[in-house]
Amino acid sequence: MSAGQAVFSGWMEIPESAVRDEAGRMAADETLAALVSQYAGTLYRVAFSVLRNPADAEDAVQEAFLRVLRHRRTLDEVRDRRVWLIRIVWNIVLDRKRRAKTRPETDDVAELARVLPSDGLSAEEMAAAAQHHAYVLACVERLPAKEREVLMLSAFEELNSVEIASVLEISESSVRSRLFRARNLMAELLQHARSLR
Amino acid sequence: MNDPGQNGFSNHPVAAGELSPAEATLRLIAGLPAPQGLEERVRARLAAAPRRGRILSWPAALGLDSGWMRSAAAAAIVCVVAGGGWGVYSRVQRQQPPRVTVLAPRGPAQGSFASSGAVRTPQTLNGPVVAHPPAAPPAQIKDAAKTAPKPVHRARPAAADKPGGQAAPSAAK
Numbered sequence: 001m002s003a004g005q006a007v008f009s010g011w012m013e014i015p016e017s018a019v020r021d022e023a024g025r026m027a028a029d030e031t032l033a034a035l036v037s038q039y040a041g042t043l044y045r046v047a048f049s050v051l052r053n054p055a056d057a058e059d060a061v062q063e064a065f066l067r068v069l070r071h072r073r074t075l076d077e078v079r080d081r082r083v084w085l086i087r088i089v090w091n092i093v094l095d096r097k098r099r100a101k102t103r104p105e106t107d108d109v110a111e112l113a114r115v116l117p118s119d120g121l122s123a124e125e126m127a128a129a130a131q132h133h134a135y136v137l138a139c140v141e142r143l144p145a146k147e148r149e150v151l152m153l154s155a156f157e158e159l160n161s162v163e164i165a166s167v168l169e170i171s172e173s174s175v176r177s178r179l180f181r182a183r184n185l186m187a188e189l190l191q192h193a194r195s196l197r
Numbered sequence: 198m199n200d201p202g203q204n205g206f207s208n209h210p211v212a213a214g215e216l217s218p219a220e221a222t223l224r225l226i227a228g229l230p231a232p233q234g235l236e237e238r239v240r241a242r243l244a245a246a247p248r249r250g251r252i253l254s255w256p257a258a259l260g261l262d263s264g265w266m267r268s269a270a271a272a273a274i275v276c277v278v279a280g281g282g283w284g285v286y287s288r289v290q291r292q293q294p295p296r297v298t299v300l301a302p303r304g305p306a307q308g309s310f311a312s313s314g315a316v317r318t319p320q321t322l323n324g325p326v327v328a329h330p331p332a333a334p335p336a337q338i339k340d341a342a343k344t345a346p347k348p349v350h351r352a353r354p355a356a357a358d359k360p361g362g363q364a365a366p367s368a369a370k
Binding site: 032033036037040041044045048049051054058061062065066115116117132133136137139140151152154155156157182186189190 | 217218220222223224225226227228229230231232235236238239240242243246
């Protein structure tokens with residue numbers, strides 16, 4: 001074999017490291033596909049609770065999984081993937097909300113009535129319920145950011161205080177104290193609204 | 198995974214009172230189902246995402262995987278970058294400092310009056326006044342010289358050639 005052929009065969013040769021990378025990539029893709037089918041719905045609900053816009057929430061979920069795709073090699077190092085994914089999408093939606101600085105779409109009562117489920121309610125009852133929910137959400141928006149975040153995450157049944165603390169990267173005692181303050185503030189806001197009516 | 202409805206926040210003492218409507222609203226929104234086909238759309242987006250480019254490996258026949266070769270390549274790159282930077286630096290001329298002559302401020306001398314900013318201007322001397330008309334141009338002078346009659350030379354008297362002889366009386370006399 002001449003020197004030129006040797007060089008050419010060297011270029012054409014597939015190194016073992018590349019084969020290992022390919023196998024690892026395939027495994028990571030399979031893991032990612034499993035994560036999508038398992039947690040896409042949860043992430044969507046988390047995103048929707050903040051953005052309150054179906055299109056934006058879905059876009060945030062896709063962006064979260066794209067970030068996971070970029071770091072798919074480190075998936076094995078993640079302990080609790082569910083909390084890790086929720087933290088990713090939580091940061092994304094908070095960042096988007098900060099940038100947008102716009103009123104959420106479903107603060108419109110009609111839009112909220114369209115999104116919320118109607119369990120055998122009449123049209124009038126649906127309109128009244130939507131108005132009530134819109135008002136409550138407006139009060140939630142008036143809470144301080146730290147208290148509001150804890151209150152919104154506590155609404156997710158599948159997240160306990162330890163997991164909320166992990167998502168927000170604070171201690172569990174901070175979660176409980178912030179939640180206590182949030183509930184008191186909400187009580188004051190609702191009481192004030194009732195007295196004005 | 199936790200049991201739904203048992204995240205530890207529902208039995209809060211305040212929750213039973215004022216906050217039940219607020220948390221009910223938040224839980225209602227948090228429990229909204231995901232839209233149909235969300236997983237498929239996410240998978241399609243992931244499939245369309247650009248993957249990282251494959252890196253070609255050095256040919257094994259050249260033996261470039263060794264450490265000294267990488268070090269030599271790194272040193273060559275550093276030399277090229279440093280040389281290029283030095284070349285640019287040496288060609289760029291430094292900015293010359295402006296040459297400014299600082300004049301001493303004009304101020305009144307000690308013990309004298311101020312000039313109030315007045316500047317003394319020397320008087321312009323009057324030049325000589327030409328009384329005669331200007332001379333003719335040189336071309337006219339040449340023409341005049343050509344047309345002028347030639348002077349008649351008188352013959353010298355013989356006595357003038359002789360030493361000790363008397364010159365002839367001039368015509369003026």
